[in-house]
Amino acid sequence: MQPGDELEPLSVTPDRYLTVRYAGASGDFNPIHIDEGFARDVGLPGRILHGLYTMAQVARAHTEAGGGPASLKRLSVQFRGMGVPEVELVVTGTVREVRDDGVVLTESSCEQAGKRIIRNAEAELRLDP
Amino acid sequence: MAVNTAAIGKTFEPATYAVGREKIREYAHAVGETDPLYLDVAAARAAGYDDVVAPPMFAVVYSLPAVWPALFDEEVGIDFGRMVHGGQEFQWGPVVVAGEEITTTANLKDVSERRGNGFFVFETVSVNARGETVCTGLWTNIVRGV
Numbered sequence: 001m002q003p004g005d006e007l008e009p010l011s012v013t014p015d016r017y018l019t020v021r022y023a024g025a026s027g028d029f030n031p032i033h034i035d036e037g038f039a040r041d042v043g044l045p046g047r048i049l050h051g052l053y054t055m056a057q058v059a060r061a062h063t064e065a066g067g068g069p070a071s072l073k074r075l076s077v078q079f080r081g082m083g084v085p086e087v088e089l090v091v092t093g094t095v096r097e098v099r100d101d102g103v104v105l106t107e108s109s110c111e112q113a114g115k116r117i118i119r120n121a122e123a124e125l126r127l128d129p
Numbered sequence: 130m131a132v133n134t135a136a137i138g139k140t141f142e143p144a145t146y147a148v149g150r151e152k153i154r155e156y157a158h159a160v161g162e163t164d165p166l167y168l169d170v171a172a173a174r175a176a177g178y179d180d181v182v183a184p185p186m187f188a189v190v191y192s193l194p195a196v197w198p199a200l201f202d203e204e205v206g207i208d209f210g211r212m213v214h215g216g217q218e219f220q221w222g223p224v225v226v227a228g229e230e231i232t233t234t235a236n237l238k239d240v241s242e243r244r245g246n247g248f249f250v251f252e253t254v255s256v257n258a259r260g261e262t263v264c265t266g267l268w269t270n271i272v273r274g275v
Contacts, residue, residue, distance in 0.1 A: 012161050025152075025159035027193050042210065051214040056160040056186040063185065069166060069224050072185045076218035076267075 001065075001104050001127070007093035010061040014049060014085050022053045049083030051118075054110055058121050061091040061108065066125040073103070074124040083110075083117045093121070102127055132240050132247040132275050136204040140236040144194035150227035153181050156190055173226070180227035188219050188264040192253045195233035196268060199251050205237055207249060207272055215248065216269035222262045231255050231263060238267070247275035 019033040028050055031038040039047045055077050062072050083089065093108025104125040110118035150170070157167040165172035166182040173181045183191075200207055225231060232255065239250040253266040 021159040025156040026189050052189050055217055059186045060162060069182050069185055072221060074220045078216045079214050
């Protein structure tokens with residue numbers, strides 16, 4: 001990897017019941033993610049994706065680029081806006097720096113319908129852990 | 130009204146989470162992971178691991194039991210109905226595999242107020258049975274209209 005290289009983009013469309021499966025898998029049962037009526041009652045357009053699910057897609061783009069789970073040493077994201085089910089998510093990223101010790105620094109984001117729902121994501125990948 | 134900064138530095142009760150093989154698979158399927166290291170014991174062993182490997186973001190699963198009591202702590206005083214997740218950082222050490230027990234301790238690292246919103250930053254430190262830090266998390270939660 002060289003500065004300026006792009007990560008392989010990752011696209012995924014969370015299906016209608018994804019938030020229910022992620023709630024069960026993660027232990028985060030906040031009703032804004034799983035109850036349409038509750039979400040609307042608190043002023044949301046409907047059920048929204050868990051931010052940490054979306055972050056997991058950014059992480060996946062990195063471990064796939066880095067060659068496995070041991071390669072990802074740090075990931076920092078800011079959540080902006082809200083993700084929704086049944087609309088494609090696209091993760092893109094760029095290598096910003098390759099340090100002398102082999103650690104690769106990237107910046108990345110996750111878009112949905114042209115809106116960045118994760119931005120300013122920074123990661124450190126160690127390619128030969 | 131201002132945010133209450135009195136609880137900054139408070140450390141919460143540690144929580145120990147036993148990482149299970151099927152829980153890793155359930156999590157991997159939910160987030161769309163397909164790497165055999167997460168799903169197939171033989172593949173994980175062939176790669177030198179004792180059992181299936183937890184994806185890095187599985188840190189959410191073993192950390193949350195330590196985070197919930199901190200979020201609902203009366204001294205911290207978060208209005209959960211107005212809270213949104215503003216940002217997240219994880220730093221990872223050695224990978225976690227099925228069969229390990231991970232103990233996470235949360236503390237309230239910072240509380241501040243900007244433009245009428247409260248920013249509550251929790252830190253989690255997760256260690257394995259060998260005392261190695263497998264993950265450190267920074268959880269930034271924003272409470273609107275404090």
